[in-house]
Amino acid sequence: MIPQDSIVALATPSGAGAIAVIRISGKDAITIGNSVFKSIKNKELTTQKTHTLHLGHIMDDSKTLDEVLVSIFKGPNSYTGENTIEISCHGSTYIQQQIIQLLLRKGCRMADPGEFTLRAFLNGKLDLSQAEAVADLISSDNEASHQIAMQQMRGGFSNEIAKLREELLNFASLIELELDFAEEDVEFADRTQFHELLNRIEFVLKRLIDSFAVGNVIKNGIPVAIVGEPNVGKSTLLNALLNEERAIVSEIAGTTRDTIEDELVIGGIGFRFIDTAGIRETEDVVESIGIRKTFEKIEQAQVVVFLFDSSEFKVSGLKLKVELEKIKNQFPLKPLVIIGNKADKLEEKEIVNLKAEIPKILLISAKEKQGVEELKNQLLSFVNTGALRNNETIVTNTRHYDSLLKALDEIQKVKFGLETNLSSDLMALDIKEALYQFGMITGQVTNDELLGNIFTNFCIGK
Structure with missing residues (x-):
């Protein structure tokens, strides 16, 4: 049941500011607003046109609370589809x-x-996936996450799902019709066309599911762990990347005893850099806890940056290769960027030898900020942004991802049933379940618990 009462909330962030916006929505929103508003031209809000602005004062009986601008939006031509007014007052x-x-x-x-x-x-002003995109848009903090949220809020994702659901629903109706005429042994649904449709739906679902790997990290930021032995310049590199003195830098090995995190936007993509404690054998209890946390952070990271002192490679090269192999073996699926720091201390011959020993090495000087841009470009190359440039639909929502996986499973069951001449009544059950999962994404199928879980995560006033 759609509520009819009028609700009010602050639509701008709480706290003092130049301007604040108070929003009212509901059947009696304009009437209630009119009861406290006195126009400077003696206008009645109830008789004004929609999408108009009015200057006046908010009055508590004879007491003036503030001079304000009131915006009128009459339903159904408003954000909520109801009568809505917004009071712009002083902050x-x-x-x-x-x-x-x-x-x-x-x-x-x-x-x-x-x-x-x-x-x-x-x-009916938004479907469920568009409503969820509103929350994503509010929380977007970089170009990529903003672009994805805008694309979804405009209906790009839901339109794609709705089209698939409609085509599948048409065939489901024909299958159901066959069941009504089961004794006549007739086929209303063209099996060849149905098979082509299932292939097309399977292809689209797989593409959307695969996009989640990219979409999820774009939405939440890509965690990058900076690891290596103590005193090789990890904190200096973090400071160079962020262009500020975020981490304490010292000649004393083991200065960083806990992880330090900060975020940076590169090419519109958010990266979350984690400066970890140095990896080495130690008897210091506090430092050993930091080292244990380092491996926990590597586990959580999407990309690992392994940093070493290139000027010490002659002495510690063998030990370095052992450490690299240990990380590669423990985390074989994670992209690994190998960086030789303090390259400004190397002679040309040493650089040639180092590149021969470690072919994919990136030589930098964090202190002098040399090679930092090359590192940023390499990190950016790990993100498949082709879909963003082509304006393709990217899935970022875990709930949508789960429904897509379930829908794909049901479509594959239907496809198998079609190929093995399974009876229409059994195929109809799988088709219904696939349609249910599509409906769960857009909100054509829903329940109070689902809506509660989604909307309670929104901020008040939105």
């Missing part, structure tokens, strides 16, 4: 609270987290 926290309390006394109630977007979904 004092006192003024915000006074206006909200006044509106509560006039008949509004405080909105739950995400309730404005929930109402937009219930009123």
